[in-house]
Amino acid sequence: MKTSVVEKYKTACAAIGLAPNSFISKALENQRLHIRIGKIQPEEWKPIIKCLENNSSITEIIIEATVPSHCIYVKKSTTPSFTLAVKNHLMKSLSSCLVCSSVVRRLSIISVPLKKAQLDLLSHGLSRNQSLEFLCLQGSISGHKAFNAVFSTVRMCLNIVHLDFSQCKLSDESCSLIGSLIRSQTLERHTQTWKHTLRYNNPDTTTVSGLRRITLNGNPIGDDGCEIITTAMQDDYWIKAIDLQQCDISDEGAKMFLVMLEDNSSISVLDLRLNSKIKDEKLLEKIADCLNRNKQNDADGFIPGELLNTKKAVKPKKTARRSISNINLRNSLNESRASKKATQYENYYNSMLKNSVVKNMEHLNDISLNNDKDKFSPILIHKTPPPKQSAAAKIGEETKIFAMLDELKNDLEVYKRELYLEKEKTKVLESKISALERENLFLKNQQQNQSSELEPELLETIETSFSQFHNFLDMLKQAGYGDLCQLVNK
Numbered sequence: 001m002k003t004s005v006v007e008k009y010k011t012a013c014a015a016i017g018l019a020p021n022s023f024i025s026k027a028l029e030n031q032r033l034h035i036r037i038g039k040i041q042p043e044e045w046k047p048i049i050k051c052l053e054n055n056s057s058i059t060e061i062i063i064e065a066t067v068p069s070h071c072i073y074v075k076k077s078t079t080p081s082f083t084l085a086v087k088n089h090l091m092k093s094l095s096s097c098l099v100c101s102s103v104v105r106r107l108s109i110i111s112v113p114l115k116k117a118q119l120d121l122l123s124h125g126l127s128r129n130q131s132l133e134f135l136c137l138q139g140s141i142s143g144h145k146a147f148n149a150v151f152s153t154v155r156m157c158l159n160i161v162h163l164d165f166s167q168c169k170l171s172d173e174s175c176s177l178i179g180s181l182i183r184s185q186t187l188e189r190h191t192q193t194w195k196h197t198l199r200y201n202n203p204d205t206t207t208v209s210g211l212r213r214i215t216l217n218g219n220p221i222g223d224d225g226c227e228i229i230t231t232a233m234q235d236d237y238w239i240k241a242i243d244l245q246q247c248d249i250s251d252e253g254a255k256m257f258l259v260m261l262e263d264n265s266s267i268s269v270l271d272l273r274l275n276s277k278i279k280d281e282k283l284l285e286k287i288a289d290c291l292n293r294n295k296q297n298d299a300d301g302f303i304p305g306e307l308l309n310t311k312k313a314v315k316p317k318k319t320a321r322r323s324i325s326n327i328n329l330r331n332s333l334n335e336s337r338a339s340k341k342a343t344q345y346e347n348y349y350n351s352m353l354k355n356s357v358v359k360n361m362e363h364l365n366d367i368s369l370n371n372d373k374d375k376f377s378p379i380l381i382h383k384t385p386p387p388k389q390s391a392a393a394k395i396g397e398e399t400k401i402f403a404m405l406d407e408l409k410n411d412l413e414v415y416k417r418e419l420y421l422e423k424e425k426t427k428v429l430e431s432k433i434s435a436l437e438r439e440n441l442f443l444k445n446q447q448q449n450q451s452s453e454l455e456p457e458l459l460e461t462i463e464t465s466f467s468q469f470h471n472f473l474d475m476l477k478q479a480g481y482g483d484l485c486q487l488v489n490k
Contacts, residue, residue, distance in 0.1 A: 052090070269291070
């Protein structure tokens, strides 16, 4: 019989003559390992690490750095219990547990600074695990480099449902990686649902694996990070919640989320609390209105927590029509983006024209110095900047392009369906042709066999008929009809 986790921990403690930690023992009875680093003495680490190593029955692991004020052994005069060697051994045992276990669902590492070697061990365990659904690294990684070290592994883990990177000092550069994660998982989910629709079935979106919630609280991503996330969320229909508390977001970032919610009907939680730069309360009410609409239309039964600190209760919309104010917000944002792009293009073309004019003048000066007779007439090079377009015209062109792209996408889906039907028809025709070829070969063989059986009988009948005919001719000759016989022979 397999020993339980509690028995394994107690035997490990008895082997070194140590009493088991009551807090850890109670947690292990519920198949949970909760390690509070500030309350663990140096001699208690060995049985904990041994219990965690190659364990396949723990369902939740929590490692958090807490230093309570009432503990005596955390004074400055004593040596710290959680040294670098202990941290390395703990991460090795955690990696082996993730590799072996198929029941672990939640992993939380809170305020434990992890270096590159320790992140590599964690990434190795995550890459081999297929059961983890919740990953929290709150305050355990610092900056974009550390986030990039673990991101490549997290991106491939389609079993993870909730990611929590709170207080990890992430910036808008890190948001670009999160945006690529959302886009890649969206593409993977679209392919999964498309496979279910090949045989005219209705796909079940609740069974599709991937992220459902992203928590980025306490990271200074700003409005630039919001723009990256909102653009990535335009075509996603599976992520249900985004937590962005205290992320240095202003009214501009909130407007981007409002525009995104007009197209995205899946998000039911958007936590924008503790962002002091958001001053417009009406904007927050509109966002809450869209979230309430999405919650009513949510078929997955996702139950969110508290969303926004609004005093007034916001009534949900009866219909999903876009209001004029939201359309004006969208147009104003598109107009500002188009004007920025136009100024960038204009500056680029002006610099190119200046460089070309300078090069032409230098070339003319060199020619005039080399020739004795200056027969060249001055060449006037006029600067012709591109014609300026109004912001409304540019927005109209962009809308036309987007409409053309949508038409092309629809045509592509239609052609894919037609191609699939044509392939099915060709398969049926090829099977019929092969069946007819087999039948034709069988009939040929049967005909050859019949002809080979009838040949001797036919020859005998022909010979008998010829002999009878010759006998008849001889009788005619004997009867005096020789002339007739000659005519027959001719």
